[in-house]
Amino acid sequence: MKVDYIVVGLGLAGLAFVEELIQANKTFLVFEDDSQTSSLVAGGVYNPVVLKKFTAVWKASEQLNLAMLFYEKLEKKLNQKFDEKFVIKRVFKSVEEQKKWSIASDNSLLKQFLNPNIEINKITGVVGNFGFGNVNQTGRIDTLKLVKSYRKLLIDNNLIRFDKFEHQKLNISLENVTYKDIACNNVVFCEGFGIKENPFFNYLPLEEAKGELLIIHAPKLNINFLLKSSLFLIPLGDNNYKVGATFNHSDKTLTPTEKGKSELIEKLKNVINVPYEIIEQSAGIRPTTNDRRPFVGVHNQYPRLAVLNGLGTRGVMVAPSMAKNLYNLLDKGENLDVEIDIKRFN
Ligand SMILES: Cc1cc2nc3c(=O)[nH]c(=O)nc-3n(C[C@H](O)[C@H](O)[C@H](O)COP(=O)(O)OP(=O)(O)OC[C@H]3O[C@@H](n4cnc5c(N)ncnc54)[C@H](O)[C@@H]3O)c2cc1C
Structure with a gap:
């Protein structure tokens, strides 16, 4: 052959x-x-902004534009939906973060992505006293x-x-x-x-960065955006959410662990305040570079x-x-x- x-x-x-x-x-x-x-x-999230520091991802616009065309073409070719457009709501932890956001949203590289308004309303089930910032042109590919x-x-x-x-x-x-x-x-x-x-x-x-995720069912949580707090919360429909992820630089196995689960449960306490049940846990190794x-x-x-x-x-x-x-x-x-x-x- x-x-x-x-x-x-x-x-x-x-x-x-x-x-x-x-x-x-x-x-x-x-x-x-x-x-x-x-x-x-x-998780499948695409997002052109580093949400820890409020800076643009390397070659953000260029990569995002090409990626959007790429997935659109695949949807047509395979006659299936993979791309769900969602706004990301970044939970602010302090007034300081709100100020940083306002400055960043004026930056020429970030303007098109960061909404300058600080959203101060509360969202049922979501923990946060300092409001949210919205990131546009983001979403999730069902990888x-x-x-x-x-x-x-x-x-x-x-x-x-x-x-x-x-x-x-x-x-x-x-x-x-x-x-x-x-x-x-x-x-x-x-x-x-x-x-x-x-x-x-x-x-x-190549450096390993094992990541673990949970899928939870939270009947009282009804959000239709990607929530970024100390974790990402990704709506999957029917009140199911993907939650993650952990970072572990020493474990090279693909097995989900109790340690990973506990870490996610602990962090989740500061992200949502409604009951949930865990449906699934998964793990993978991100191929990262220093x-x-x-x-x-x-x-x-x-x-x-x-x-x-x-x-x-x-x-x-x-x-x-x-x-x-x-x-x-x-x-x-x-x-x-x-x-x-x-x-x-x-
Ligand atoms: C928990 C977690 C959450 C993540 N969330 C996001 C996210 O929200 N957004 C995002 O953009 N990225 C995310 N990532 C990162 C993303 O998954 C990776 O960047 C991407 O999947 C890497 O793709 P890859 O094809 O290089 O590697 P892989 O997905 O690892 O694919 C490599 C393939 O090669 C095969 N293979 C390897 N060796 C051989 C061999 N000798 N013979 C035959 N086949 C072989 C493997 O089976 C595998 O299918 C996440 C990763 C993890 C683990």
Whole structure:
């Protein structure tokens, strides 16, 4: 079998790269072994503002615009709804924070996103004495639904194998790369935290940040926005809410823990004051980087091997533009922005 590309991993990164390939009429085969869960459990929030410090996210407008077009196109293609537009309400903890918000909302990079008005009304069930600030152009992608339906599309077209990709079985020559029965021009690794088992790219300083989430049912809570306090609360409908997430930099397992659950329950006391029941708990490892920039580029010795990783806490917004950059490098020889290029680690 001969294809243009092998893509390893079908989370948000792999999916975005495959979309580039389909658009360019390239042939490909995906390998997926269900060893990572980040894209399946993610909150799915897209938000161009750092809500701790009230600063703009790196390349916020550029990435957001591209991402919105990307998900809109996928909704049409798969005939399903993935994107739910929500305002984010940031709970203020003090008068000081209100003042910072007012200043930030006047900043040229943030103006389009931050509503300058401080909302002082109380919201039933929500803890907060200092009001809320509204962030616009935000929402949530149902990443689980998206990845599942995308995988189905690939299954129906014989474009995915549910097998662990065994790196040691790669044969790399100047002309091409072969893997078992397949010959291809390039292999693109989109393995998330699975990169740690990739002998070609495990030198990259990917850091794990395990995150745990709860789904709760809170019949007396009736909010139709994303609530950002010490946690995110994401409405799922029928008074169900996704709540999260924790950050753990030492646990590399995908198992939900009692510790994670207790931490979320404890924090939730300061977020809502209505009864709730826990319906589900999930966990995943965010592929984060210490310079907060993705890992994009090709191996310095084997340029037919490429990587798309390090999407961090904002995979929903970042994946489409990073996939485009990588495709343009591989197919058109366009240079990468030095900030994202893995050459920075050579
Ligand atoms: C709790 C939590 C909450 C989050 N919330 C948000 C949020 O609200 N908004 C947001 O934008 N981001 C969020 N994120 C981050 C987001 O999930 C990630 O940035 C994104 O999912 C990373 O995508 P990825 O494709 O790089 O990695 P992954 O989703 O990990 O995908 C990698 C894929 O590669 C496969 N794989 C790995 N090795 C192999 C191999 N050898 N062979 C075959 N297949 C392999 C894995 O099984 C996996 O499917 C959250 C993450 C977590 C954990």
